Amino acid sequence: MPALKKMLLSYDLDLINRISRFWGVDQMNADFSTAVNNLFNAMNDPVLVVEILDSLTQPAKEAWAFLGENNQKVTWTNFSRKFGGIREYGPAKREREAPENHPVSAAETLWYRGLIGRAFLNIPPEPREFVYIPDELLTLIWQSRQSNSLIPVRPVGKSELKKELIADTRILDYMTDWLSARRMNRTLPSETYQHWGIPESFIKAIANQTGLIDKTGVPETESLKRFFLTDRAEVMHDWFTKWKNSATINDLRFLPGLVFEGAWQNDPVTARTVVLENLQNLDPTSWYCLASFINLIKEKNPDFQRPAGDYDSWFIRRTGTECYLRGFENWDEVDGALITSFITGPLYWLGMVNLAFGMENSEVVAFKLSSRFFTKALEPAVVNISIKEPIIRISTDLLFTVPVFSSLSLRYQIGRFCDLISSSAGETLYQVTPTSLMLAQKQGLKPGQLVQYLEKIIKTPLPKTLALMANRWEKHGLESTIEKKVLLRAAHPEVMLSLQQNARISKFILEVLTPTTVIIDKSGVDLIKKTLIELGILTLVELDV
Incomplete structure (x- = not known):
C-alpha cells in the first residue's frame, strides 16, 4: 500500500489542517511541508491511533474493519457502494461546508481523519482506483496492544x-452436508466427523x-x-x-x-x-x-x-x-x-x-x-473470499465429487438426491442410488428437478446418463434389481414338482424360475435337504447357512 507519508503529501494544505484537528495537531502558520511532518509524527503515535479508532462511529468502525480484513485495500467502487462516498470538495467549499464536522458516510468519517487513502493501483486484471489503509497504521495498532502484554509469548x-x-x-461445506442429511432423516457415519476434524x-x-x-x-x-x-x-x-x-x-x-x-x-x-x-x-x-x-x-x-x-x-x-x-x-x-x-x-x-x-x-x-x-x-469484519469456486465432477455412473468451496446450495440439493458414499477433509462423494431417489420421492422430489438445477449452475455438459436416468425413473420408477437369492436346482423336473406339491416345503418356494430351478427362503434349507434325503437325493449346499 502507499506509505502514510506519501498519502499525506498528495493532499492540499487545507485538507491536512482539517485532518490535523482530529489528531490534536496545532498547524498555526505552518507551511505545507511542516504541516505534513507535524501530522505524520502525530499519526505515528500508537496510543493516539487507538484513541482515534475508539472514537469512531460504529459504521466507520465497520468500514475500517472491512478494509483491514480485505488485505487493506478494496476497489473504490465496491467500498463506496457499501459505506458511502466522499464528497469532492476543494478548499473553498470545504471552508463553507466543513464536511469533516458533518460527514455523510462512514467513508467520509475515515477520510477526514486520515485513516484511509485513495489511489489508482495497477492490480490485475486492470488498473483501478482503490481505497486503502496505509501499512503504518495497522502496525501501530499492533504495537499499542503489544505494549499491554506483560509476559511475552514466544x-x-x-x-x-x-x-x-x-x-x-470449509466448515460451511461440512455444515451443508450435515443439513442435507438431517433434511433426509439420515445420519452421517461417525468417521465423517473424524475426516472433517x-x-x-x-x-x-x-x-x-x-x-x-x-x-x-x-x-x-x-x-x-x-x-x-x-x-x-x-x-x-x-x-x-x-x-x-x-x-x-x-x-x-x-x-x-x-x-x-x-x-x-x-x-x-x-x-x-x-x-x-x-x-x-x-x-x-x-x-x-x-x-x-x-x-x-x-x-x-x-x-x-x-x-x-x-x-x-x-x-x-x-x-x-x-x-x-x-x-x-x-x-x-x-x-x-x-x-x-x-x-x-x-x-x-x-x-x-x-x-x-x-x-x-x-x-x-x-x-x-x-x-x-x-x-x-x-469485531472481525467481512472477509474477502477470493477462492475460485471449484468444479463439481459428475461421472457417467452418477458419482458426484463435490469439493469444498463449491456452491453450497448445489451441494445441499445433491445431498438430498444422493447417498453420501464417503467424505474427506477436501471433498464429499455422493451417488444417485435407487434408495436415495425413493427417499427423495417421499419428500416430493423428482430427479428431473436435480437435472434442471445442475444445468442452471454447472456450465459444463452433464453426463447423458443423468438426464436419461431421471426421465426413466419419473416414468417407470425402479426398473432393475440386483439381489442375493438362494437358488435350488434339481436335475429332473419331477423332483422339483414333488417339492412344490409338498405342503411343508412349498411355503419356502418364493419364485419358480424354470421347471428345475426355484428361489427359496434361506430358512427352509435344512428342511428341504431332509426332505430330499427321504427321496434318496443328496444336496450340495454352496453357501454359508
Missing part, C-alpha cells in the same frame, strides 16, 4: 514448523445458534435460503460473532476425555473474551508457540473462567476414572486444555487462526492470527 520461526493448516471456510456436537451447536435448524433438529427452510444466498465471508463473520457471544455453546463441556458432574455453572462468554483479548496483543505476521500463549494466561490471568478463583466446587473427572481434577494443580488439564481447544477448535474452524505442527510432533505446536482476526475491538 514467536516460532518457520524453520521450526513442519506443516501449516491455513484457516478457510470437527465434532458433530459443534456443528449442531452452531446450527442451533444460527437458526439453521428448529428445536426438533429439522432444517429451517427460510434460514437455509438466507444461508445459501449470503456470501461465505459474511456467514463466517456471523457464525464467529454468535459463537463469541453465545452462553449456550459451552466449550468447556465439549472437552474430550472429561466427565462433568453436579449443578455448577460456568460462563463460556467470559472465558472466550479473555482469550480473545490476549490474542489481540499478538503480531498478526508472526507464528506463536501455543504452549507459551497458554502460559501467558496462566501467569497473567489464571482464573479467567473461575469465579473468585474457585478450583474446588467444579466436579470434573477423567473419563473412566474416579480421579477428580480439583485444585489449581490441575489447571493444565482443565483450563489450559480449554485454551488449547479454543485455538485448535472454534477459532481455527471459524477462520480466525492458522495452525502449525512441529518438526517432531504430531500435535499443533504453533498458531498465527489469520487476516480475518486482526481488526479493531474484537
